[in-house]
Amino acid sequence: MKxxxxxxxxxLATATLLALRPGPAGAVPVFARKYGLNCTNCHSxxxxxxxxxxxFRANGYRLPGRENEEKTVLESxxxxxxxxxxxxxxxxxxxxxEGTNASGFRVHGLDVLSAGVIAPHxxxxxxxxxxxxGSRGVQEQEGTIEMVSVVFSGLGSPWLNxxxxxxxxxxxxxxxxxxxxxxxxxxxxxxxxxxxxxSETQEGLEVTGSGRGFAYAAGLVNGSATNRPDDxxxxxxxxxxxxxxxxxxxxxxxxxxxTGYFGRARPEGGIDALQxxxxxxxxxxxxxxxxxxxxxxxxxxxxxxxxxxxxxxxVCWSGFFAELSWQPLVECVAFARYDMVEGPEAxxxxxxxxxxxxxxxxxxxLALHLEYSRRxxxxxxxxxxxxxxxxxxLDFGF
Amino acid sequence: xxxxxxxxLLATVLVGLTLAWSTGALGQFLANGPLPPAxxxxxxxxxDTKVRLGAQLYFDTRLSADNTISCATCHDPKTGWANHNPxxxxxxxxxxxxxxxxxxxAAHMRVQFWDGRAASLEEQALGPIHNPIEMGETLxxxxxxxxxxPGYKAQFNAVFxxxxxxxxxxxxxxxxxRTVISGPAPYDRWLAGEKSAMTSAALRGMNLFNxxxxxxxxxxxxxxxxxxxxxxxxxxxRKNPDLGREVVSKDPRDRGRFKTPGLRNCALTHPYLHDGSxxxxxxxxxxxxxxxxANPNLDPLMLPLNLTLREKADxxxxxEALTGTQPNITPxxxxxxxxxxxxxxx
Numbered sequence: 099m100k101x102x103x104x105x106x107x108x109x110l111a112t113a114t115l116l117a118l119r120p121g122p123a124g125a126v127p128v129f130a131r132k133y134g135l136n137c138t139n140c141h142s143x144x145x146x147x148x149x150x151x152x153x154f155r156a157n158g159y160r161l162p163g164r165e166n167e168e169k170t171v172l173e174s175x176x177x178x179x180x181x182x183x184x185x186x187x188x189x190x191x192x193x194x195x196e197g198t199n200a201s202g203f204r205v206h207g208l209d210v211l212s213a214g215v216i217a218p219h220x221x222x223x224x225x226x227x228x229x230x231x232g233s234r235g236v237q238e239q240e241g242t243i244e245m246v247s248v249v250f251s252g253l254g255s256p257w258l259n260x261x262x263x264x265x266x267x268x269x270x271x272x273x274x275x276x277x278x279x280x281x282x283x284x285x286x287x288x289x290x291x292x293x294x295x296x297s298e299t300q301e302g303l304e305v306t307g308s309g310r311g312f313a314y315a316a317g318l319v320n321g322s323a324t325n326r327p328d329d330x331x332x333x334x335x336x337x338x339x340x341x342x343x344x345x346x347x348x349x350x351x352x353x354x355x356x357t358g359y360f361g362r363a364r365p366e367g368g369i370d371a372l373q374x375x376x377x378x379x380x381x382x383x384x385x386x387x388x389x390x391x392x393x394x395x396x397x398x399x400x401x402x403x404x405x406x407x408x409x410x411x412x413v414c415w416s417g418f419f420a421e422l423s424w425q426p427l428v429e430c431v432a433f434a435r436y437d438m439v440e441g442p443e444a445x446x447x448x449x450x451x452x453x454x455x456x457x458x459x460x461x462x463x464l465a466l467h468l469e470y471s472r473r474x475x476x477x478x479x480x481x482x483x484x485x486x487x488x489x490x491x492l493d494f495g496f
Numbered sequence: 497x498x499x500x501x502x503x504x505l506l507a508t509v510l511v512g513l514t515l516a517w518s519t520g521a522l523g524q525f526l527a528n529g530p531l532p533p534a535x536x537x538x539x540x541x542x543x544d545t546k547v548r549l550g551a552q553l554y555f556d557t558r559l560s561a562d563n564t565i566s567c568a569t570c571h572d573p574k575t576g577w578a579n580h581n582p583x584x585x586x587x588x589x590x591x592x593x594x595x596x597x598x599x600x601x602a603a604h605m606r607v608q609f610w611d612g613r614a615a616s617l618e619e620q621a622l623g624p625i626h627n628p629i630e631m632g633e634t635l636x637x638x639x640x641x642x643x644x645x646p647g648y649k650a651q652f653n654a655v656f657x658x659x660x661x662x663x664x665x666x667x668x669x670x671x672x673x674r675t676v677i678s679g680p681a682p683y684d685r686w687l688a689g690e691k692s693a694m695t696s697a698a699l700r701g702m703n704l705f706n707x708x709x710x711x712x713x714x715x716x717x718x719x720x721x722x723x724x725x726x727x728x729x730x731x732x733x734r735k736n737p738d739l740g741r742e743v744v745s746k747d748p749r750d751r752g753r754f755k756t757p758g759l760r761n762c763a764l765t766h767p768y769l770h771d772g773s774x775x776x777x778x779x780x781x782x783x784x785x786x787x788x789x790a791n792p793n794l795d796p797l798m799l800p801l802n803l804t805l806r807e808k809a810d811x812x813x814x815x816e817a818l819t820g821t822q823p824n825i826t827p828x829x830x831x832x833x834x835x836x837x838x839x840x841x842x
Binding site for chain 2: 133134135136137138139142148149150153161162163164344345346349350351385387388425426427428462
């Protein structure tokens, strides 16, 4: 393992030095290579998408207005990309008088990504994290296909695009795959026992469209991981968003959105029947030059059996996060976020998280990521356990 | 067992990719490479005598109705083969509606004029002559006038084997314009390995040009133009905006679209945009930073850029690094008027 760590360190150090050399910033993953553009065309602080990148994604990974000039995967450079990160992480768990620490250098996962245009109105995206057995130097990773979807875009107009397969659904207004922080959005993670995080990728079908500052999405997906394969698509959702001013509300324009989600899930243990749950969310992404404020409020109402609760009523909870980011230069971005979830009254489990940090880009595709985060669980059953995470890592995409 | 192999494999892949990147195998796609030789149409090969004739015609005001305007009036070598007025003034003080594009490196553009109405330099060369606002002459009359000048008549016979005609005028001027080519710019020298050719600000600007500034999707290629047409909103908030390419194509989707100009030598050719509405490169960048002027046909790629002051200055530095060495061309001596030509044109 020591040899491996040295090898990885040498690799990343070499990459850093090469990235720092004078010259054009390396054109990186699939799309950047295809178009000969730098990552910052589509990302304001990779991996976060900017407005241009958002339009590109919404248009089925085709440059808006240039659809007729698009090259297919067969006419483009190999449509594969890699993303990984390596660095030092220190974690401390504290529960009353007890405390444990874990720290060290390690590889924080590896994603293999493939994407491209198959035909004039058809494209695809696949993200595959290969299986990595956990060890001291490598974070364990399950080898499953995280996303694989086919997008049928611009079917007659920009108002009709269809995405099918396993994808990142549009109801989560802020992508957890492309956000700035290592730590997750708590309100997206919050779920009844065995339930999937709100931001989890889903299998199903999604219809989207946009134009004149308005965007919508609606979908039918398989839903909770506790469901049986023969339960079929059990969840439905819809989202509408409006942007005021030029932009898509990513880093320009002011975006507000509402989301409604209705699903059915089997409780983890207990009665063996589908129970209903619903989510309602309001989100906003406000931009002033290099400053972005992203905020999400989410309300959940679940049938009590999903929580194993014996209360008379449904279980309700709500939460929000507000994330402020500032990108004074293309090479760096700073962020701070506050997460809060007020858990079901009968169960407790309120969560708060405070996160701060920054990213410095040696090159478009190589960032030094620094982050500190403290999570507190306000639980009736214990002494408000806390989790602290501090990490310094290199985030690398190729 | 799998874990033991996965990490070394990852390290190997990363080393391989890093090396491939450093050697350029998978490296930066240099869309904006050096200028290749200017294309020459098979029916108008370059000859020295034709180029000399074209140069005389280019600088000769006798091609205009009142003998006051030549090609060089609006495309002056002293001002980057363009003109520093927002829009140009033709015969009898008439003011045109568009900014004069530079002739410098125009041979690398597939079509000519802001709206692309001329498919070749030959076609472009005749346009201003019979444009009533610009040179205001009829083609028939200019042929008659030039045939009355012995020096021109002799040269046309030597070059084309005929007296002066419109086809010969177009071909000669176009042949001359194909010699108006800039030499290597600091950017080209940097590409060739002269690492000191560009300042650190220009290098940062280059990365912005290909990245956050989102310039290269339209200003890609050796001439820094995609040779396409785009509506970037310029003047679209006016009561009667210039319809641009739509006038030529009759396609409403082309409303407000104009040809992407090349950016080589742009530091010499202020003011900018098709209406000359932006005085400096910094002004142009500020315009793009705002995301253009909203209109139904605004290019979907036009979005606010959120550039900082330093980033704007870096982009200007890069654009200035696209100024190449200038062709050493001075106005030639013009053939003297024949007896019948003395005293006027019509």
